Amino acid sequence: MKEQELTLGEELRRQGISRRSFLKFCAAVASSMAIPASMVPAMAESLAKARRQSVIWMSYQECTGCIESLTRSYTPTLESMLFNFISLDYQHALQAAAGRQAEDALHQAMEDNWGEYLVIADGSIPLKDDGVYSTVDGHTNLESIKEVAEGAAAIIAIGTCAAYGGVGAAKPNPTGAVGVDQIITDKPILNVPGCPPMPEVMTGVLTSYLAFGRLPDVDSKKRPLAFFGDTIHDRCYRRPYYDLGLYAKSFDDEGARKGWCLYELGCKGPITYNACATTKWNQGTSWPVQSGHGCIGCSEPNFWDKDSFYKPLSAGQWGSAEGIAIAAAAGVAAGAAAAVVSRKHQDNLAGGNKS
Amino acid sequence: MTLLDFARGPAMQFAIFIFVFGIVFRLVGVWAMRHKRDLSEPRQPSAWKGGIHGLIQHAWPYKPFRDKLMTDYVIGYVIHLGLLFVIFFYKPHILFFQDIFGFGWPALPNGVITAISIITIGALVIALVKRLTDPVRRLISNFDDYFTWFVTTLPFVTGLATAGNVWWHYETGLAIHLLSVWLLLIYFPFGKLMHAFWFGVSRYTTGSRFARRGGMA
Amino acid sequence: MSLGDIPIKVDFDAGPQPDAGLNTAMVMALLQEIATHLNDVANGGERQVVELGNLPLSDADIVLLEQKLGRGEVHATVSAAGPSEIYETTFPGLWWVKYFNDAESLVSQQLEIGPAPMILEAHRVDIEDSAQRFPALFDSPELFASPETESP
Numbered sequence: 001m002k003e004q005e006l007t008l009g010e011e012l013r014r015q016g017i018s019r020r021s022f023l024k025f026c027a028a029v030a031s032s033m034a035i036p037a038s039m040v041p042a043m044a045e046s047l048a049k050a051r052r053q054s055v056i057w058m059s060y061q062e063c064t065g066c067i068e069s070l071t072r073s074y075t076p077t078l079e080s081m082l083f084n085f086i087s088l089d090y091q092h093a094l095q096a097a098a099g100r101q102a103e104d105a106l107h108q109a110m111e112d113n114w115g116e117y118l119v120i121a122d123g124s125i126p127l128k129d130d131g132v133y134s135t136v137d138g139h140t141n142l143e144s145i146k147e148v149a150e151g152a153a154a155i156i157a158i159g160t161c162a163a164y165g166g167v168g169a170a171k172p173n174p175t176g177a178v179g180v181d182q183i184i185t186d187k188p189i190l191n192v193p194g195c196p197p198m199p200e201v202m203t204g205v206l207t208s209y210l211a212f213g214r215l216p217d218v219d220s221k222k223r224p225l226a227f228f229g230d231t232i233h234d235r236c237y238r239r240p241y242y243d244l245g246l247y248a249k250s251f252d253d254e255g256a257r258k259g260w261c262l263y264e265l266g267c268k269g270p271i272t273y274n275a276c277a278t279t280k281w282n283q284g285t286s287w288p289v290q291s292g293h294g295c296i297g298c299s300e301p302n303f304w305d306k307d308s309f310y311k312p313l314s315a316g317q318w319g320s321a322e323g324i325a326i327a328a329a330a331g332v333a334a335g336a337a338a339a340v341v342s343r344k345h346q347d348n349l350a351g352g353n354k355s
Numbered sequence: 356m357t358l359l360d361f362a363r364g365p366a367m368q369f370a371i372f373i374f375v376f377g378i379v380f381r382l383v384g385v386w387a388m389r390h391k392r393d394l395s396e397p398r399q400p401s402a403w404k405g406g407i408h409g410l411i412q413h414a415w416p417y418k419p420f421r422d423k424l425m426t427d428y429v430i431g432y433v434i435h436l437g438l439l440f441v442i443f444f445y446k447p448h449i450l451f452f453q454d455i456f457g458f459g460w461p462a463l464p465n466g467v468i469t470a471i472s473i474i475t476i477g478a479l480v481i482a483l484v485k486r487l488t489d490p491v492r493r494l495i496s497n498f499d500d501y502f503t504w505f506v507t508t509l510p511f512v513t514g515l516a517t518a519g520n521v522w523w524h525y526e527t528g529l530a531i532h533l534l535s536v537w538l539l540l541i542y543f544p545f546g547k548l549m550h551a552f553w554f555g556v557s558r559y560t561t562g563s564r565f566a567r568r569g570g571m572a
Numbered sequence: 573m574s575l576g577d578i579p580i581k582v583d584f585d586a587g588p589q590p591d592a593g594l595n596t597a598m599v600m601a602l603l604q605e606i607a608t609h610l611n612d613v614a615n616g617g618e619r620q621v622v623e624l625g626n627l628p629l630s631d632a633d634i635v636l637l638e639q640k641l642g643r644g645e646v647h648a649t650v651s652a653a654g655p656s657e658i659y660e661t662t663f664p665g666l667w668w669v670k671y672f673n674d675a676e677s678l679v680s681q682q683l684e685i686g687p688a689p690m691i692l693e694a695h696r697v698d699i700e701d702s703a704q705r706f707p708a709l710f711d712s713p714e715l716f717a718s719p720e721t722e723s724p
């Protein structure tokens with residue numbers, strides 16, 4: 001508790017960490033969020049004045065891929081500074097405590113920081129049959145999210161599952177899974193979709209919450225615009241080939257080797273909003289399209305159910321040709337019926353004098 | 356379901372269903388009518404030659420009318436060739452057909468397609484202006500003519516806007532483009548667009564009938 | 573949709589080499605921008621920073637840019653939250669700043685236009701801290717006592 005009375009600047013000063021580190025950290029965040037570099041000093045200044053933020057991380061119907069993505073990506077120094085700025089009061093995959101102890105820690109943290117803590121949620125929440133398909137400590141996820149949300153300052157839904165239901169909600173959605181914002185409607189909610197989500201987005205969102213005191217601006221799907229403002233296609237380095245009409249036809253043909261556009265191989269980049277094309281993955285090593293695979297649209301709602309990942313975007317979703325056959329048959333029948341009527345009409349006109 | 360999912364799925368299925376149904380309905384409906392027997396003595400043994408002649412003859416204005424009609428013919432050709440190239444030789448469109456038919460064919464570069472689209476839209480606008488400014492043409496035009504123009508032009512405009520990504524959201528733009536094409540397909544069999552099927556039939560029939568009676572198409 | 577529909581063929585010898593092309597138009601635009609900033613700062617304007625990470629530059633573009641700008645008089649390394657590398661280009665006042673993670677991976681790279689890059693300047697708070705800690709050097713003179721004088 002005492003720690004929280006110190007500002008982050010003071011706290012880190014005690015650990016011998018200079019303001020240059022703040023500056024550098026903010027420069028990195030600003031770069032990933034396309035915040036003008038001229039704002040970096042001011043950002044570092046207010047971050048140093050902020051206090052340690054209590055964070056409660058709730059995991060629901062999930063695969064732990066999101067937290068893997070986030071924790072694996074932090075290299076020891078710079079990005080892990082984030083963990084100096086927050087106090088992760090509950091995260092059942094990472095914390096040492098278990099069972100009753102862990103649940104007590106959760107309630108303690110909620111009580112101590114009522115109205116001020118941030119909730120980070122990953123995983124979808126099942127609604128069917130009163131949500132019995134996923135429970136922790138005898139409580140359904142549905143009960144749990146309602147409980148922690150009540151005292152939260154804001155909620156960050158991490159990953160496509162927590163944001164939009166994700167794979168849990170894919171057809172036929174056996175557990176009736178939904179994203180957090182389908183349940184909680186009276187709190188600021190920010191979605192960081194992606195399967196998995198990009199770690200830089202987490203860092204960026206939390207840092208700007210600390211530095212600016214509010215969640216960043218979002219789009220209509222509640223995603224931070226700084227990261228989700230452009231489509232993959234808008235920022236894709238293969239774009240010149242798309243514009244020229246040069247497409248790879250299979251994953252290892254001449255075109256693929258020359259880095260041509262992957263549209264024909266099913267790339268969903270044109271309809272997918274995410275930061276992969278500029279931020280890249282694994283500390284900027286590469287990203288799916290650079291590795292030669294089209295974007296599968298993992299940061300969009302229901303991306304699992306949008307037909308094959310390998311079907312070109314412009315192809316329709318026909319399913320089968322049966323419909324066309326039925327249409328043709330119906331056309332013949334209707335045409336014949338119309339002809340019968342016309343013939344009668346013709347006969348009448350001819351005055352019974354059949355030709 | 357997003358607008359794009361709707362456009363790519365149910366809306367497309369419905370539109371193609373109506374398109375196929377409508378065309379078969381009209382073709383069968385007309386062909387199954389009683390056809391008047393020509394009781395006159397054939398003046399020529401092979402009237403079909405006249406039919407073929409009719410097809411060719413009407414593809415270009417008849418000499419005495421050339422001054423008056425040449426521009427209309429040229430505009431007509433520009434529009435129709437534009438439609439052909441843009442619909443069948445733009446890569447994303449080919450991929451659409453490939454998905455249905457199972458085979459594809461070479462595409463034209465996107466820049467060429469863009470240029471053709473712009474020229475075609477220009478020709479469509481000129482055609483409309485001519486229709487509106489000429490009193491006779493205005494008199495014989497009805498809703499069908501204007502609506503046909505509208506559903507033909509709309510996909511060009513929305514398609515160009517989508518390719519150039521001038522929409523606020525690309526996916527919404529793409530959905531609107533698809534929906535505009537479905538509108539064209541649904542209207543196709545029931546309005547003047549059906550001329551795509553009838554023009555050959557009527558030119559041939561006129562040609563062969565005239566020939567049978569010893570005339571010229 | 574079956575697995576056979578996925579057109580995959582693996583050939584380990586032929587890795588794709590994307591990202592190789594030069595994006596000359598982008599580099600030219602960037603140079604223009606730098607020129608404007610240099611003018612502003614030369615006329616007494618505020619420090620300007622251009623973030624290179626957000627621009628669609630290929631590795632080849634960066635190499636080209638580095639060649640064109642060259643290396644000037646100052647070269648510095650800062651160890652704070654991982655290493656940072658700073659050098660002045662052959663154009664005084666135009667600095668190339670590279671922020672690295674511990675793993676030597678680049679997290680952000682910027683061109684700064686101004687008298688000195690911000691990461692080199694000591695923050696007022698840190699100077700205050702120095703001012704507070706510094707008197708310890710003479711408040712406890714025994715620290716300066718040499719071994720000889722200590723044990724006569």
Ligand code: SF4
Nearest residue numbers: 233236261262267269
């Ligand atoms: S690879 Fe995908 S994202 Fe890149 S240009 Fe082609 S379609 Fe767009």
Ligand code: SF4
Nearest residue numbers: 274276295296297298
């Ligand atoms: S490229 Fe597309 S599918 Fe791949 S991680 Fe990025 S947004 Fe998701």
